[in-house]
Amino acid sequence: MTDGSLWTRGGWRFKIGVAAMAMGIGGVALAQFASKSEQRPVEIVALVVGALGAFLAARAARVGGLALIGVYIALVGAGSILSGVHPRPQGVLIGIALGSIIAALSGLLAFIRLGRRSKELDRLMFLESTSIAFFVTMLFVLTYALLEAWINAPKLSMWAVWTVGMLSWAVLSSVFKRRYS
Numbered sequence: 001m002t003d004g005s006l007w008t009r010g011g012w013r014f015k016i017g018v019a020a021m022a023m024g025i026g027g028v029a030l031a032q033f034a035s036k037s038e039q040r041p042v043e044i045v046a047l048v049v050g051a052l053g054a055f056l057a058a059r060a061a062r063v064g065g066l067a068l069i070g071v072y073i074a075l076v077g078a079g080s081i082l083s084g085v086h087p088r089p090q091g092v093l094i095g096i097a098l099g100s101i102i103a104a105l106s107g108l109l110a111f112i113r114l115g116r117r118s119k120e121l122d123r124l125m126f127l128e129s130t131s132i133a134f135f136v137t138m139l140f141v142l143t144y145a146l147l148e149a150w151i152n153a154p155k156l157s158m159w160a161v162w163t164v165g166m167l168s169w170a171v172l173s174s175v176f177k178r179r180y181s
Contacts (some may be wrong), residue, residue: 017057017066021168024050024073040084047077065110072103125176133169140164 027046034042054070079096082089115123141161147153 011078017055017060018052021050021057021073022053022170024048024053040081043080044077046075047080054165065107067115068103068107068110072100072107075100075103086141113147121180125173125180129169129172132172133165136168136172137161137165 024046027042027049043077051070051073054066054073058064058070075096079093079100082093082096115126118126144153144156148155
């Protein structure tokens with residue numbers, strides 16, 4: 001990537017933060033396969049790691065969109081914790097859900113603005129990796145839906161779909177960075 005890219009500008013703290021954020025959210029996906037007694041603690045630790053990683057990456061790269069993603073992850077963690085409480089605090093969960101939606105949309109808009117300001121090559125690599133990752137995710141979803149219908153494969157959590165999308169995007173981004181650098 002070019003010298004002004006986010007990856008270069010953020011330095012090692014940014015890279016560690018992004019890795020922690022990905023591990024945290026991936027940990028939530030993997031927690032779905034844990035036993036019920038282990039699932040909640042694994043989710044909590046994974047979400048805390050993910051949120052702290054997003055804040056570390058945002059601070060290192062001075063990108064507000066990453067801080068908004070950290071807020072989103074923290075709200076998802078709070079919602080996950082409170083959804084296991086009996087009786088369920090419905091009003092609080094609705095507020096957390098609305099806050100999550102606002103944080104996610106605000107972060108998305110911040111990244112769209114950042115992408116429009118980036119250099120042409122960085123923008124091209126981002127768009128290519130994102131579009132191919134989208135189609136990889138859609139093919140995965142379609143294929144697994146057919147397996148569920150044809151051979152009664154177990155139902156997958158939406159966390160698995162998210163993980164496939166993000167992993168394919170991360171791999172493709174790395175491939176394009178090496179290809180164009």
